[in-house]
Amino acid sequence: MNVSTADLLLWVAFPYVCLAVFAVGHVWRYRQDQFGWTTHTSQLLERRWLRWGSPLFHFGAFAVIAGHVVGLAVPASWTEAVGISEHAYHLAAVALGSVAGVTMVAGLGLLCARRLLTRRIRLTTDRSDKVLFPLLAATVLLGISATATHNVFGGGYDYRDTVSVWFRGVFVFHPRPEAMAGAPLLFQLHALSACLLFAAWPFTRLVHVWSAPVGYLARPYLVYRHRAGTPAPVSAVRGR
Secondary structure, X not given: OOOOHHHHHHHHHHHHHHHHHHHHHHHHXXXXXXXXXXXXXXXXXXXXXXXXXXXXXXXXXXXXXXXXXXXXXXXXXXXXXXXXXXXXXXXXXXXXXXHHHHHHHHHHHHHHHHHHHOHHHHHXXXXXXXXXXXXXXXXXXHHHHHHHHHHHXXXXXXXXXXXXXXXXXXXXXOOOHHHHHOOOHHHHHHHHHHHHHHXXXXXXXXXXXXXXXXXXXXXXXXXXXXXXXXXXXXXXXHOO
């Protein structure tokens, strides 16, 4: 298959530029803004919406990421080797992916609504948030739209023969732009928006992913002891 200049720019140059910005941007952010390496929590300003939106978004995001790792990084021959047929894999991927996607969208919707409708939260929204939330929403909705259009309501599309091949090729420095060039438009747009999300990652609150308090799980217990009050001197008591 002949590869055009546009395909080389979109599926080779652009992903590597985004990955380079992702890597260098994290180094720059850590050296220049260590104290800003947080989620910029606003829990003290509003809790009701956050109580539901944050768990839904995070659990959904973890499930979506895990599904993408299996679907994109693991070749079909590996899943077939452990006894999972292609039909069974796609049924599980569509079912579990749909639940994870809807959960993530619900959580993201609550967080966005909270930021837009609560004045105190809206005033704390900085420029990076104004880029992150629309870009994150576009990436998620494009992924759900691609799955729904082609694999739920459509005739089915095996992205493991195209998108997965391109994805693995990028990370092993053997890009296959012709694989992605033949994918449906929604899958292409989803991949491009994901690349942009990776490029924006170091400059947004997403950096807190690398500061997950994993060590907290193995931290020893803190023992608190009650200190009894020092009794007053006898002379002082008698003098009252």
